[in-house]
Every structure is written in C-alpha cells, then in structure tokens.
Amino acid sequence: MLFPRHGLLGPSVVSLLLIGSVVADDARTRARDALHTLQGWYNPQSGIWDTCGWWDGASCMNTVADLAALDPSVMETARYVFSNTFNVGPVSNPHPGPEHKTVYTRDNQLSTPVNASLWLDQAYDDDGWWALAWIAAYDVTKEGTYLELAEGIFESLVNAWGTNCGGGGLPWNPTSRYVNSITNELFLSVAAHLANRVPDRKQYYVNWARKEWDWFTAQAFIGENGTINDGLLDNCQNNGATVWSYNQGVVLGGLVELNKAAPNDAYLPSANKIAKAAIETLADANNVIHEFCEPQCLPDGTQFKGIFIRNLRMLQEASPHDLYRKVISSCANSIWNNDRNEKGQFGINWAGPIVAVVDASTHSSALDALVAAVAVSGT
Template sequence: MYPSLFIHTVMLSASFAANAFGQSDISDPTTRAEFALSALQIFYNAGTGLWSTTGWWNSANALTIVANLAKVDGNQQLQSLASRLFANTLVQAPPQNPQPGVEGNHNKKREDLNDTLVIFNSTGAGSGYNKIMDNNDEVVTVYPEGWNKPTGAYIDVMQLPIYKTGEKAKIATADVNDWIDGFYDDDLWWALGWIAAYDVTQDKEYLTLAESIFAAVATTWGTNCGNGGIYWSWQKSYVNAIANELFLSTAAHLANRADDKASYVAWAKKEINWFTASGMINSRGTINDGLTSNCKNNNMTTWSYNQGVILGGLVELNRASPDDSYLALAAKIAKAAIAELSDDSGILHDKCEPSCGADGTQFKGIFVRNLQLLHEAAPDDAYVKFIQTNANSVWMNNRDDGNMLSIDWAGPFINPANASTHSSAMEALIAAITVK
C-alpha cells in the first residue's frame, strides 16, 4: 500500500492535522470520521479505482461511504476529493469487473410492470466469479484467478492529472455493461453508489448510470416464488433477501431523483408488496437470508445488512409516496434487529465474528447507514443511543494507532484491518455526526 498524501494535503489543513494528532483522543464525531476517511484512502488505488484488500461490491460500498461523509461534512476539500474520486472510479474501475458480459442485451426496456420480458445469460460465458454459502450461512465470494492484482506500481490518488489544483473533475460517459456482472446485488450496490455520487455532485451522468443499472436488473423480474421478486444472480438458483431489498431501495431512491418518478414508485411498491408476502420477515420481526427452493423462509442467519437495506428503501419510498405503514414496518425491523444482534453493551455483531470473510466484514456498517436514514425520517432516541454507543466503541476500542478500524466494534482491535472492516466501522462514525 502507498500512504496517500491525502492525509495532509487533500482533506485536512496542516494546522488542523497537527492539532488533531496531538490529542490523546478525539471526541468530535466529524473529526473522528475525517480521520477515518484519511485511513480509508490509504487503501484506495487510483489506478484501479477500487479499494485494495477488499472486493468489487465492497468498493461500491466504500464509494457510498465517501459520498455520505461528504454530504454531512461541510469541509469543501473533502467534497472536492469526493467528486474527483467518483470521476476517477468511473473511468478506472470497469476493467476490474470480475464478470462482465455474462448476460447480454441489457439495454432492452420493460415497457410496463405486467411485461414478461426476462433476459438471462445470453452468452453463458461465466468467468469463474461466483458466490456461495459456507457451512455457517456466510456468503463467500470467489473471484477469477488474478482478479484485482494489477501489475506495476500502486498509483496514489494525488498523482493523477484529474487531481490538479483547480481542475474540475471530468465525468466520463458510462456504459452500463461495465457495471453489471450477473449478480444482481453487486449491480445494485453500484447503482446506489452512483446515486450517492449524484447527491454530492448533481452530475446527471451518475444518475443516468444508476437508472441504466436498475433497468438492466428490472428485466429479470419474476422468480419461481409467485412470479415476483428477483433472483440473486443470472444462475436463477436462489431467491434471497439482499438482492430484493436492494431492488426496493434503488427503485425508491430513483423515485426521488429521476424524471420518471411514477415508474420507480410502482417498481418499489411492487417489490415491497412481494417481499412482505414472501415470508422472509420472520415472527421476531427480523429478516432471514432467503427462501428455500419451495419458497419458504429458509431460517438462515439474520445478517445485519439484511435488516438494514430495507430501512433505507422504506424511508425513500415513504418520501416518494407517503404511507404510514412504510415507516412503521421500518421501525419494527430496526428495533427487532437492534435487540437480536446487539450484545449486552449495545454493540452490534454478526455471528461470523471475529472470523468473518470478506463479505461478512461489510455487513454491520450497512445496517447503521440505513438506520441513520430511518432516524432522519422518524427520529427515535433508541436509534440515537444505538448509533452513539457503537460509534464511541468503534473509536475507543476498535482502532489502532494509525486510525485503522477492525471487525469487532466492541474491541479489542484485531489485526489486520482491511478496507472492508474499516469502511464498515466508519459508517458508525458518520452516522454519529447526524445525531450529535
């Protein structure tokens, strides 16, 4: 890894950095998050547009995290960094797509919600990229040999021409096929990432790309479970919670930003109606991983991210088409998840800890990100307490001398941290800014 000059010269003024490093601890939520971003950017390879030590979909989440901090932090240097990072990733990341072209003809558009157009695997040219469930119900992503291992020197973000002082970040024209890989959760993580980039920059290119990704996934609507919902992937072997929650959230986010609001509202409503009838929400109010082959709740692990993504989707749908039932359902799921997944001290955990793989390490931050959205829409002291408790524990108990953040938010720090553990824990720090 190359220690990026960003730490001192992009986001923080010299005097601010000197004062902050001189303190034994930092209590201000914004300052904590800024220093965490400095550490996160050590992992960012401007040559690939991704964060090293983590995966393709994880980098989409890291991009979203940078955008979310830029939205709540008034630091103009940070916002400038974010806009340039988005532009760079848009150009540099597509060659890292682990399985481009596994499906074809994505640009066909479904004309209405009753259309039966379904396009799967027109090429059949799988790359070896795959996702499987291990014996502990944890997702394990398998990448093609040599994936994201570019030759040559690590490229620091400050060395790119796009980062010249005073030069506005240039936005490249995006091709939707660069961002889809046959796993619909991956596709929609990137769609949400580009929506977050649009929120910061107001550059329509990002919103258009997100719409195109959503349109490609929407052509796959209709599973063997009531002819509704979407499968996890082009293989059509599993109907799971995360892909469908992301479909809901992306549609609802687009409803509040894109021109064709009515169409996106209709998609979001169609998804939430199917999802709530599917049985994936259990009697405790939490969400299991997915459905069996005969369309019953599989009673697999209630991962934290499955409790989180739906919250943001319901908040955005309620914003686009107000209905008291949406926020009521979100509150029920959020409080059930906090009760089920927190330890006696109120710290969030997933069952794979402390040995989570590269996927499970990302999950908890996604829950907190979406809980933050729910709190903004329907404030609740319970959410404030949860967010502050977890953020304080991350900073005080789960951080090394270089401000790297690890897997167990309760502590102690487990070496080594990576871009996934760090970015996930950083989400608690960002959420704490909004509730201070």
C-alpha cells in the same frame, strides 16, 4: 442570537448547546481522520480500494459520499474518488455475467452515452450496490451522468424480474434460482431512491418499489421475531439462515425513500419494527452491533454492519427514536475507543479488541458508523 419562548436562553441551555457543538465537531474530526486512513487503500488504477471486493468498493464509495454530504471539507476527496472510479472502475469488474449487454441511458442523448453494462457482474445484488453508490455520488455532486448510470443499472435489474416464488422478485444471479433477501431489498431501495430523484419518471419508479415491497412482504423472508433471514428455500419458505445485519438495514433505507416518494401509513412502522427487532437481536448490552460471524467474517461479512448503521441513520432522520440515536452513538464511540489500531484502522469487532484481519472493508464499515454519528451528533 437565539431566544426561548419566555426570554433569553439560560446558562444551562447555552451550556447544552456548546456541548452539542463540541460533540458534533469531535464526530466530524473522527470521521475525517478515518476517511484519510481509508484513502490509504484507494487504488487509482483499479478505481476501488485495495483489499476490497467489487461490491464492497461500491459500499466504500457510498460511505465517502455520505460523509461529503455532511462535511464539505472532504468534498475534494469525494469528487476525486467519484470521477476516477467512474472512469477506471470497470477494469475491476471480476465477472462480467450473462446479463452483460449494452445498457445505455434511457434517452441516449449524451454525447458519450453511459454504458451501464460495464458495471454489471454475475450477481444482481452487486449491481444494486453500484446503483446506490452512484445515486449517493449524484446527491453530493448533482452530476447527472452518475444518476443516469444508476438508472441504466436499474433497467438491467428490471429485466431480471420474476422468480418461482409468487412470480415476482429477483433471483440472486442470472444462473441461480436462489431468491435471497438482499437482492430484493436493493431492488426496492434503488427504485425508491430513483423515484425521488428523477421527476419525469417518478411514478415508474414508485410502481416498481411498491411492487417489490408488496411481493417481499407476501413471501417468507421475515421471521417470527421480526428479523429478516437470508432468503428462501426452493419451496419458497424461509430458509432460517443467518440474520445478517445488512439484511435488516437496506430495507430501512428503501422504505424511508419509498415513504418520501409515495407516503403510506405502513412504510415507516414496518421499518421501525424491523429496526427494533434487529437491535434486539444484534446489539450487546452496550448498544454495540455485532455480526454472528465475528471475528472471522471474510470475505463479505466484514462490510455488513456499516450498511445497517447507514440505513438506521436514514430511519432516524425520518422517524426519530432515542434507541436508534443511542445505537449509532454507542457504536461510533466504541469503534473509536476500542476497535482502533496504532495506524488508526478499524476492525470487525466494534466492541474490541482487534483480533482478526483489518482491511479497507472492516475500516469502511466502521466509518459508516462514524458518519452516522456526525448526522445524529446534534440531536
């Protein structure tokens, strides 16, 4: 029984607790139902979800892991996905790239070394998505092989360090000079995540995360209103390209993890500034996030908003703000009420109605918001 400071809980307090419990149960039920629908696209032979691209598959897997961390009832599904994808997923790698060389785990002591090169393609950002996905799978299973795979992928990214912009950062891919935001945000996030999960190499990963963030903030990625643009011109100035939601999101998770590994008074304030600017730019009057490409966001933009909400949830847990909770809850409720077809599938426009393609990417992106709502439903 719970006791307040001055006696038993009053009826109004008990009612609020019961309402909160109902809301949390409803959020979990919605997310479970949406996961069941998502699995209708999962292809055991390819190891990813039909209608998804290579990197979108990594994002889908991250979403499954995030829900399993909150709801043990879906753990069996999650474990199946992780194991099957680990074993067969590389057959779906569409473009093994110039960086495709054998990258084993750092100690090579496993009876079957993890060959991270199987997960590399011709884009460093794709590599980063898979590293984060395997870290998420490790978090809910504690299967060390998954973490070692993420470490191996990160080492391939380290080998790509260095651009014409300040001598640091990563280019978009091995054959391009384009320096974009998402690739470098992913490098930051993977390094910071690993710093909190690999104790004997913590300082190594902290150093890389700090190096990336120091370099990133010295460049022109962040616009005047505090949002992050797509990347840099050849002269290393902001290219003024679209303010995509995922560019506002991945950096939040990276800063949260870096602050956890190596606390600094500037990391969370920087994350909060970016998050609030993004919401000001991307949210409608009902606190529902939109992408500038809606309703036609193929092939990649269909995944972006869920990634923003996933990382906003991480920031909410580390640095709570009523605005973040409202955005997460508003997006989840609007998706369920306005952006769901008769098959229980979600589209790209979270405010509804569905007027464009519905696939595993649009659905899993929306599921990210439902998962985040589970996390904040008790707050």
